[in-house]
Amino acid sequence: MSAPTVPPTATTPASGRPPGAPAWTSLLAPLASGIAVLLAGAATGAVVGGGAWVWHAAAAVALVVVTGTVLVRVRPWLAAPGQLAALVLLVTGWFTDSGIAAVLPGPTALGELGTLLRQAGQEIDTGLPPVAPTTAILLLVTLGFGTLAIAVFGLAVTVAAPAAAGVPLLVVFAVPTALQSELLPWWSMVAAAAGYGVLLLLRPDRLRQAPGGVAVVVVATVGALLAGLAAGAVGTAGRFDAAGGAGSGADGSIGLNPFTSLHGQLTRDEPRELFRVQGLQRTTYLRALTLQTYVPQEGWQAGRPAPGVPLTGPLPPSTSGPAAEQTVQVENLGFRDYWLPVFGDPTAVGIESESWAYDASGGIAYSERPREEDGWTQAMRLPEPSADQLRGASGPVTVDRTYFDTAGVDPRVAAIAQEVTSGAATPFDRAMAIENHFTGPGSPFTYSLATAPGAGGDALVEFLTRGRTGYCEQYASAMAVMLRAVDVPARVAVGFTAGDEGGSGRTITTEDAHAWVEAWFPGYGWMTFDPTPLADGRTVQPGYVEQAQEQQGGTPAQQQPPTPEPSAAPPPPAEGGGGAPEPPPGADPDQPGATAGAGSWWLPAVAGAVLLLAVLLTALVPGWWRRRQYARRAGLARAGGAGAATAAWDEVLAASRDHGVPVPPGDTVRGAAARIIDRHGLTGRPAQALQELAERVEASWYGDVSPEPGTLDTLVDEVRAALAAGGSSLRATMLPPSVVPESVRRKRSAPDDEPSGEDAGATDPADAGHR
Incomplete structure (x- = not known):
């Protein structure tokens, strides 16, 4: 009697292939898992420049697959810890110079x-895609x-639940969406769908179904392609809060910190042209949005715009008084x-x-989804x-009181402003004062993209009293x-300076990305002020500011020293500031919300990874224990002798319980055999195999007729294969009922469903499976 082909959820041993299948088929599932991860992560290419990331990703995945393939044959529970250890050795040898014996951490x-991970966090916070493939990003x-x-x-592979593996495959999009401030390309959806199809199809027990499976995967991939083309892309940046739509007045927020984008644009290795303006x-200044909410x-923070009017219709003015009229053409x-803007x-x-x-109240033109217009006139x-x-200027205050809000601001800031x-x-x-x-003669404030390090206190107080070095974000925020x-009602505006004049x-x-201040005056509206001490000619000073400066006897903007290069070290902090070293260009201690501990996001990230592995191991243990039970019982049944019948019968009862039909101990x-045949709908050879097994068990228990070697294991495999053919739930695969402790089963099961014995369905001639 030949051994049947058995689905891995029921009878596949730790080798990874069904009984009787060629040895090479055991490599299919591990190979499929690696291919699926790489395909799902293909979107990383849209946000990380160059091709170096591909080799790093491929090396990590290959190491994990090879390590797991070897260890799962030895002890399945060793696979995940061994893979994690191998990954740690890889990054230690690849990214550090101080590993013990080069690879031991x-x-x-x-x-x-840890330093590299912190640097990666800073590069994510301040970078715009495609980010440079630095050592930190590659790590x-x-x-x-x-x-x-x-x-x-x-x-x-380890628990043979490829469908469930689709959940962590979604997580592979975390790296691209963390780095991508725009939207990911449509082909990322196609690659992910194809990877999941490979994961489901490339399995030893599915080779005979390959033609149909390929057709299903192709249809699913084409569907993903059509969905991707319809949706355009996927991503996270700048998205409005789901609560309410634009114009609803809901107090939502956008996902992208405007200052993150601002700093990222200023620190690009190669400037990118955004607009060409004629007339x-x-x-x-070219204003993109305004910020009215300050959180200490x-x-x-950018909130949802107020209900607006169609941009293509008449626009209500937000200022009054004397003004010059202009019309310009903007090419995007x-x-x-x-x-x-x-x-x-x-x-x-x-x-x-x-x-x-x-x-009009915010001076913002907006849409419900990101758009890229060819051009417009204004x-x-x-x-x-x-x-x-x-x-x-005098008159009633008609502006929202939010523009006066200073709740929670450190009293020292107010004291400085009053002084x-x-x-x-x-x-x-x-x-003007x-x-x-910030910009007048003798001011201690200097401009630099590399802000001065803080000491862990209030970021705004640190900037005003000790650091005194920053770029437009810090100056506009402080003023x-x-x-x-x-x-004085005020808000921060984010956008661009006027750029450079050229032939076209x-x-x-x-x-030219920039931030400045707008202050409101009765009868005139929002007026522009720029406290950033630039000296490269990009500052736009309105006429009223120039008049006030002349009345005060000077033009501060012309008296500033040359602007430091972004990489230049800031001047020493004020007295008492200490000698803290300058952070790398990506570091920004004065970034809103930043403190001395900012940038340590990698600690919770590592903790999350450890937790994920712990959850994974917890999920793997029941399945591994069930496989171990099967291997032990199958070995006893195959060997024959006094314990063979009990082992074979215990395995059949456990398999039946795992597939939804427990056998009462009475x-x-x-x-029990009749119950299993009836409830599982067994017919033909599987039913005959179970009846034959029951007869041999009775002969062993009551007639002292010990089974011959090799006579019971094939019967058990036939029955298990038939039970598995009826389908297996994810719960039965991840947490087989037959390995749940008896006390837990008794609490969760009906009285006639309670098993007995060492394992689920375990029987003993004295109390179960017979009378």
Whole structure:
């Protein structure tokens, strides 16, 4: 009697192939798990530059697959711990110079890895895709792909549940979406679908079904392709909060920190052209969005725009008083976002799409989904009040009180603002005093993309009192809060400077990304102030600011020293500031919400990875224990002798329980066999095999007729194969009922479902399976 082909959920041994199958087929499932991870992670190529990440990902996945394939044959439970150890040895030897014997992770090597992971976190926070394949990013890619390969291998191979392995395959999108501020390409969906199809299809017990399986996978992949083309892409950046739609007035938020994008644009290795503008007679800032909410220690946050009017229709003015009229043409060279940047106070925007709305109170043009328009025209008002007019501005406050909010701000900030403006009699003079505090002659503040390190206190206080070094984010954030502290409504605007003049118009690039302050005055509206001490000619000073500076006897912007290069070291901190070393260019202790512990995100990430592995091991243990039971019983049944019948019968009862039909302990052997045949719908040869097995068990127990070697194991395999053919739930695969402790089973099962004996369905001639 030949051994049948058996699905791995029922009878596949630790070798990974059904009985009688060629030895090479045991490599199919491990190979499929590796291919699936690499295909699902193909989207990483959209966010990490170059091809180095491919080799690092492939090396990590190959090491995990090979290690797991070897260990699962020795002891299945060793696979995941062994794979994790191999991955640690790989990254230690590859990314550190201080490993013991080059690959063993000692304290120094672990410190190096921790530093690289922190650096990777900083590069993610400040980078724009495609990010450079730095050592830190490649370490993150290697660990990410390696860890996910361990999870997929454990589910698809160790416990033979390839369908469940689709869950960790989704996690492989975590690295691309963490780095991608735009949307991932459609082909990432196709690759993921194809990888999952390979995982399900490339199995020893499915080779005969390969033609049909390939057809199903092709249809699913084509479906993913069509869905990808319809959706355009997948990603996370800048997405509105799901609570309410645009225009609903819900207090939602966007997913991308505007300052993260701002810093990332300024630190790009190669500037990227974004817009070309023609007809701009007087330079002014190009505003993308405004920020009205300040959260201490977290910074300025972008909220959902107020209900707007169609951008293609008449636009309500947000300023009043004297103004110059201009019309410009904007050509989009590479900008895609939820925000359509506008100059000044727009009065009309000529654009083909009707998907845009305009919030006059925030000065924001926005859409419900990111768009990339070819170009548009814009008519605008550029306010031209004089300094004296703004000094005399008076009237009722019609702006939202949110623009005065300083709740939770450190009292020291208010004290500094009051001291700086102590001699200013009007809101305009207070605004000028605060701007001159940052840009005036003798100011200790300097511009640099490498901000000065903090000491773990309030980030805003640190910047104002000790660091005094930063870029536009820090200056605009500080001035807006200080204005509010002296009762001047203020907000932060994020966008671009006017760029550089050329033969075909002004070109605006990522280097022109900028943040500034807008203060509100009764009768005039929102007026621009820029406290960033730039000296490269990009600062736009409105006429009223220049007039006020002339009245004060100087033009501070012209008296500033040359702007430090982004990589230049900031000046020493003020007295008492200590000698803390300068952080790398990506480090930004004054980033809103940053403290001395910021950037240590890798600690919870590592803890999460350990937890994931712990959960994975917990999920693997029951399945491994069930396989161990089968191997032990099958060995006893195959050997024949006194214990063969009991072992064979215990395995049949356990298999029946695993597939939903427990046998009450009071049933006789023949009654139990009849119950299994009836409840599982066995017919033909499987039913005959079970009846024959029952007769041999009775002969052994009651007639002292010991089975001959090799007479029971094939009967058991035939019955198990038939039971498995009826289907197996994920719970039965991951947590087989036959390995649940008896006390737990009694609490969760009905009385007639309670098993007895050592294992589920275990029988003894004295109390179970017979009378």
